[in-house]
Amino acid sequence: MTNDWQNGAATPAKGAVQLRLADTEAFQIEAGRANAMSSRVYMMLLITDGVGQGLLENREAALLQGACLMLHPLAICRLEAGEAGLTGYRFEFDTAGLQHSAASMTGLATLDDWLVSWVHQFGDSAGGMLLEAEQLHRSRIEGDELERLERQIRFQSLLLSMLRAYRSSVAGEHSQRQAVARSIEYVRAHYAQPMSIGRLADMSATNRWRYTQLFKEETGQLPVDFLNTVRIDKAQELLLLTGDKLKQIALAVGYSNEYYFNRKFKQKIGITPGQYRSRNSGKTRIFAPFMEDYLVALGVTPILQFFHREWGRQEYLGLYGVPDFDIVGDDCKVLSSHQPDFILLNEGHRRWNLEQYSRISPVFKIPFAGEDWRLMLRSIGNVLGRQQEATAAVERLERQIAEARFRLGRHSAKESVAVLRISGQSIVLYGGGDCGYTGPLLYRGLGLTEPDLVRRLASGVRRVSLSLEELQELDADHLFITFEGEEEGRALLDSGVWKSLRAVRARRVYEVDFLAWMNYGVLSHSRKISDVLQAMGR
Secondary structure: OOHHHHOOOOOOOOOOEEEEEOOOOEEEEEHHHHOOOOOOEEEEEEEEEEEEEEEEOOEEEEEOOOEEEEEOOOOEEEEEEEEEEEEEEEEEEEHHHHHHHHHHHHOOOOHHHOOOOEEEEOHHHHHHHHHHHHHHHHOOOOOOHHHHHHHHHHHHHHHHHHHHHHHHHHHHHHHHHHHHHHHHHHHHHOOOOOOOHHHHHHHOOOOHHHHHHHHHHHHOOOHHHHHHHHHHHHHHHHHHHOOOOHHHHHHHOOOOOHHHHHHHHHHHHOOOHHHHHHHOOOOOOEEOOOOHHHHHHOOOOOOOEEEEOOOEEOHHHOOOOOOEEEOOOOOHHHHHOOOOOEEEEOOOHHHHOHHHHHHOOOEEEOOOOOOOHHHHHHHHHHHOOOHHHHHHHHHHHHHHHHHHHHHHHHHHHOOEEEEEEEOOOOEEEEOOOOOOOOHHHHHHHOOOEOOHHHHHHOOOOOEEEOOHHHHOOOOOOEEEEEEOOOOOOHHHHHOHHHHOOHHHHOOOEEEOOHHHHOOOOHHHHHHHHHHHHHHOOO
16 A cells, blocks of 8 residues: 555645555545544545445445545545455545535535535546546645645536536436336236336336346345245235135236246245145134234234333233233244244234244235224134134124214214324324224214314325424314323423313313224224223213
8 A cells, every 4th residue: 555545635625645455455544533633524535446345334335446435524434455456546625615615505504414425336427537536636746826726626626526426326326216116016016917027127217237236125135036925925815815726826926837836835935835724724823913902802812912112012902921022122033932833914014024034934914904904803814714703803893883982972973083192203193084093983983073183184194293383273172192102292291382272271181002092903993992982971
C-alpha cells in the first residue's frame, strides 16, 4: 500500500489521493479520524482498477472499476483487495464550504442531511468520473489561488455528477423493486397458470438476470422455487379442506401431471400428498400462534400459547397451565422440545418469520378470512376434523349476538360508539361496519351507531391514525379504549384535547383488554359483547 493512502487534507477539494492495495491486502478506514478538527469530514473512494470487497457499516459490496464508496463522518469501512489488487482515488472534503449553496438548492438545513454512506457501482457511466478524478490527482500539487479555486470547482462538479447519478440509479431501482413486488403478487394470485421467468421479467420491464436477483432479495427464493412453494401451500390447503382427488388438486394448483405433483410435494414436505392428508387429520398436539381463540372454541387445547413481550398473552382464553411461546424471542429449539404434531399458521407467519418451523413438523397455512369469523372457524374445523364443533360454536355466538342486540334495544342503538387503540406513537380509530376487529360486530351485529368521524375517516377501512386535531372532532357517546403496552400513551388522558371529548365529559369511557379486542376470534367477539353490555348498563 502506498504512503499516499495516509495523506490528504479535509478541504472541499485538494485533489485526488491515489490508493493502492496489493494482493489480498486489507485496510480499515475510519472516516472521521482522518481529521480530528472537523466533524464534517467526508471521504469518497473511487475504484479505478482491480477487484475487491468492501464492508461499509455491515453491508458487503463487490468492488470493481467504477465503484464508489461514500463515507460519512465516523463511518467505518474495510477494503479487501482481490488477487489482482485494487487501485483508486480517495477524496476527503469538509462540507462547511458547501453548506450555503446546498441549502439554497435543496431547501435543507445542511448538505449533511442528504450526504449519507453508500456503495454504488456506476459501471459504464463512470468513464467521465474516472477521467475527472485522474485530472484532479494530477493537479494535486499546490498552486496559486486561481488553481486552487479551479480544483475546488472541478471537485464540486465531480461530486455533483456522482450524487445525481446515484440518486437517479436509486430512483430507478426503487421503480424496479416495485415492479418486481407486483409480479410477486401476480404469482400468488395466478399460481395455477403457466408462467415463466422470461414472462415475469417482461411484465416488470426488467432483464431476466436483474429480475431474478431482485426477486430473490424480496422473497429469499428464486422465481421457480417460489412458484412451487405457493403451489404446494395451496395444495396443502386443498388436501385438508376438501375431499378432492389428487389429480383434481394437482390441476387446481398448476401441475398438469399428477406424478410430477407428487414428486414436487414430497420434495417440499417430505411425504406424499396422500400421506399428508391421512397423517394430519385429527391431530391433537397443535401449535397455532395467535389462532388459539379458534382452537379453544373448537374444544382443542394447544400445546403452547402465543406470547408477545409488549402485548402479553391472550388471558381471556383461560389457557392456564399452557406454556408461553415468545413469538419474538423463542426459537425452533423451544418449539421442537414440545413435539408438535402439526403447526397451523395464518398470514401473520410472514410478520413473525414463522415458516422456519416447517423443519419441526408439518405446517399448514390457513387462508386468512379476516372479518368472516364464521368461515375462519369452519376452515379450521375442517382441518382438525371438528366440523360439528365448528357449527355448534358458530350457532352459540350468533345467539349471543342476537340476544345482546335485543338487550341493548332501540335506546342504546341510537347512542354512538367508537373504539380507540392508543400507544406512545399513535391514536388509532377503528373502522366502520364492514372492516376491522370491531366494526362488523359492534355496528352490524349489535346495531350500535357509528360516530360521524368513523363514517367520514374510517368508512371501508380497518383503521386510521388520528391527529390530535382529528381526535378533537370525535363526538362518540361511548368510547372503548385499549392501550398497546402497559404505560405507553396514557399521558394522552391528561391532555386538554382528551378531556374535551363528549364521552370523556360524560364519563362514558371504558378501558378494555388489548388482545381480547384486537382479535377476530370467536371468543374474542364473545368477550367484546360482554364488555359492551356491562359498560352500557344492559
